[in-house]
Amino acid sequence: xxxxxxxxxxxxxxxxxxxxxxxxxxxxxxxxxxxxxxxxxxxxxxxxxxxxxxxxxxxxxxxxxxxxxxxxxxxxxxxxxxxxxxxxxxxxxxxxxxxxxxxxxxxxxxxxxxxxxxxxxxxxxxxxxxxxxxxxxxxxxxxxxxxxxxxxxxxxxxxxxxxxxxxxxxxxxxxxxxxxxxxxxxxxxxxxxxxxxxxxxxxxxxxxxxxxxxxxxxxxxxxxxxxxxxxxxxxxxxxxxxxxxxxxxxxxxxxxxxxxxxxxxxxxxxxxxxxxxxxxxxxxxxxxxxxxxxxxxxxxxxxxx
Amino acid sequence: xxxxxxxxxxxxxxxxxxxxxxxxxxxxxxxxxxxxxxxxxxxxxxxxxxxxxxxxxxxxxxxxxxxxxxxxxxxxxxxxxxxxxxxxxxxxxxxxxxxxxxxxxxxxxxxxxxxxxxxxxxxxxxxxxxxxxxxxxxxxxxxxxxxxxxxxxxxxxxxxxxxxxxxxxxxxxxxxxxxxxxxxxxxxxxxxxxxxxxxxxxxxxxxxxxxxxxxxxxxxxxxxxxxxxxxxxxxxxxxxxxxxxxxxxxxxxxxxxxxxxxxxxxx
Numbered sequence: 079x080x081x082x083x084x085x086x087x088x089x090x091x092x093x094x095x096x097x098x099x100x101x102x103x104x105x106x107x108x109x110x111x112x113x114x115x116x117x118x119x120x121x122x123x124x125x126x127x128x129x130x131x132x133x134x135x136x137x138x139x140x141x142x143x144x145x146x147x148x149x150x151x152x153x154x155x156x157x158x159x160x161x162x163x164x165x166x167x168x169x170x171x172x173x174x175x176x177x178x179x180x181x182x183x184x185x186x187x188x189x190x191x192x193x194x195x196x197x198x199x200x201x202x203x204x205x206x207x208x209x210x211x212x213x214x215x216x217x218x219x220x221x222x223x224x225x226x227x228x229x230x231x232x233x234x235x236x237x238x239x240x241x242x243x244x245x246x247x248x249x250x251x252x253x254x255x256x257x258x259x260x261x262x263x264x265x266x267x268x269x270x271x272x273x274x275x276x277x278x279x280x281x282x283x284x285x286x287x288x289x290x291x292x293x294x295x296x297x298x299x300x301x302x303x304x305x306x307x308x309x310x311x312x313x314x315x316x317x318x319x320x321x322x323x324x325x326x327x328x329x330x331x332x333x334x335x336x337x338x339x340x341x342x343x344x345x346x347x348x349x350x351x352x353x354x355x356x357x358x359x360x361x362x363x364x365x366x367x368x369x370x371x372x373x374x375x376x377x378x379x380x381x382x383x
Numbered sequence: 384x385x386x387x388x389x390x391x392x393x394x395x396x397x398x399x400x401x402x403x404x405x406x407x408x409x410x411x412x413x414x415x416x417x418x419x420x421x422x423x424x425x426x427x428x429x430x431x432x433x434x435x436x437x438x439x440x441x442x443x444x445x446x447x448x449x450x451x452x453x454x455x456x457x458x459x460x461x462x463x464x465x466x467x468x469x470x471x472x473x474x475x476x477x478x479x480x481x482x483x484x485x486x487x488x489x490x491x492x493x494x495x496x497x498x499x500x501x502x503x504x505x506x507x508x509x510x511x512x513x514x515x516x517x518x519x520x521x522x523x524x525x526x527x528x529x530x531x532x533x534x535x536x537x538x539x540x541x542x543x544x545x546x547x548x549x550x551x552x553x554x555x556x557x558x559x560x561x562x563x564x565x566x567x568x569x570x571x572x573x574x575x576x577x578x579x580x581x582x583x584x585x586x587x588x589x590x591x592x593x594x595x596x597x598x599x600x601x602x603x604x605x606x607x608x609x610x611x612x613x614x615x616x617x618x619x620x621x622x623x624x625x626x627x628x629x630x631x632x633x634x635x636x637x638x639x640x641x642x643x644x645x646x647x648x649x650x
Contacts, residue, residue, distance in 0.1 A: 089646050123647050128481045130643050151484035163479050167400045179392040180483055182385050 079104055085134035094120045096288040105262040109275035112285035118268040122236050126156045155225035159237035163224050164209045170220050171205040181228040195223045198253045214241030234266045251278055272369045303376050304367035311335045311353055311362050318356030390493055397496035408499050415503025437579050438610050446515040448575050450599035452508030454538035460496035462543045468550035469559055478647050521606045533624035534602035540627030541598050544634035551641035566593050579611035597626040
């Protein structure tokens with residue numbers, strides 16, 4: 079469980095985090111998104127205890143500063159794509175052995191966990207390799223296993239899925255979901271890849287210049303900031319008239335009708351039913367607003383105001 | 384128990400890292416040995432001509448130097464990451480230690496141990512000790528042996544404490560290498576000679592500010608009782624091993640205070 083209240087943090091003269099408050103419960107999967115320099119990594123660093131906030135109140139699993147409470151740190155894995163934990167000159171298995179001692183994991187237990195993790199991350203072939211001889215994705219898989227060996231309750235991933243193949247990413251996402259279901263693990267992600275965030279997280283915290291501009295489910299964000307849906311209809315016959323429907327816009331070009339509507343005013347099904355009554359429909363495509371566009375829109379909106 | 388196991392693991396890891404290129408490691412150890420030996424040769428040649436320096440003959444001077452080498456052989460393995468701390472911060476390698484469930488100093492100590500330099504300094508220290516210890520008229524009995532061991536430990540703690548102190552400064556200032564250069568490395572060079580040959584200012588610095596005098600000069604005086612000890616308070620000889628504990632504790636407190644100011648490097 080993570081609680082932040084009115085957190086403020088300046089690095090040098092620049093205020094990086096402004097008045098942040100939120101609450102993350104056990105088993106939540108939260109994505110922290112924002113443009114470069116929005117304060118994502120600083121926020122992660124504050125939560126993990128690497129940085130001390132200048133003002134405000136923070137509790138991670140009930141502990142104020144995890145860095146000073148080793149039992150608390152044992153339950154947090156902070157895996158970063160840019161700050162490797164693995165020894166760069168040593169074999170992967172040496173790093174794992176170090177992790178086992180550092181986190182006081184029983185030798186047999188560590189072996190079992192490694193076997194289990196290998197099913198998902200497929201790191202066994204790399205155990206005798208040195209990180210520098212591996213590709214980015216392979217190294218990242220080894221990093222993830224290093225962090226997961228201690229079976230943390232809180233998992234923090236800072237750009238930690240970079241360089242991974244789609245198939246393995248899919249497996250990893252499944253694994254995270256399983257962790258959440260079985261162990262109630264709490265997960266925090268930062269990523270530039272919004273598709274990834276959309277797949278992984280139930281909740282997003284959108285940061286802009288150190289402030290939270292949105293905190294809630296992706297669904298709610300879409301509804302609030304991007305209520306406009308589009309449908310494309312190919313049809314035969316005459317153009318139906320929409321005069322009695324609360325539509326935003328419609329275009330007709332090359333036999334394709336494009337309708338833009340606000341989901342809060344009219345349901346998709348209702349609209350389609352209306353069209354099908356009036357003409358013979360050959361094909362329908364429904365376009366949901368995508369996350370990336372929505373976020374772009376939110377940021378643009380803020381720049382103007 | 385688990386602390387010891389982790390420490391041994393750290394040492395193993397450092398050893399493996401350093402031994403990745405065996406030939407290179409051997410050459411490096413030899414290079415350290417040769418580099419440090421030149422200092423000894425200079426002393427040796429100078430004393431061929433002058434017979435003694437403020438009453439210290441060649442064997443006594445070498446005995447004085449041997450303590451410096453022996454303590455440093457431990458320091459360079461125990462505190463290697465603190466010796467190179469500003470670089471560690473710059474490269475962002477410090478963050479990863481902060482998220483691990485162990486004390487930071489505990490993780491820094493022994494991690495990245497410079498075993499190669501240890502071998503170089505240690506070999507030289509042992510050679511000098513073997514050469515000089517029998518010739519300087521020390522009666523080796525239980526008291527002197529115990530004192531000697533305590534003094535070596537004290538000397539390690541003093542230098543380790545200084546590294547911790549200078550490393551803590553990195554949390555307050557961006558660039559601390561020149562301070563380290565002036566106050567650690569230069570003072571260490573001075574410590575190769577009896578401090579009584581220096582001006583009052585340097586003597587003061589070496590006793591009260593950068594207390595290298597307690598690493599080798601006062602311990603050597605306890606065992607050798609040279610005349611120039613008359614310039615200083617006799618108590619200094621007896622408290623020399625304790626100074627290490629004091630300096631180390633002070634440095635530790637300063638470290639704890641300073642760490643709160645840590646600003647990670649940006650991504």
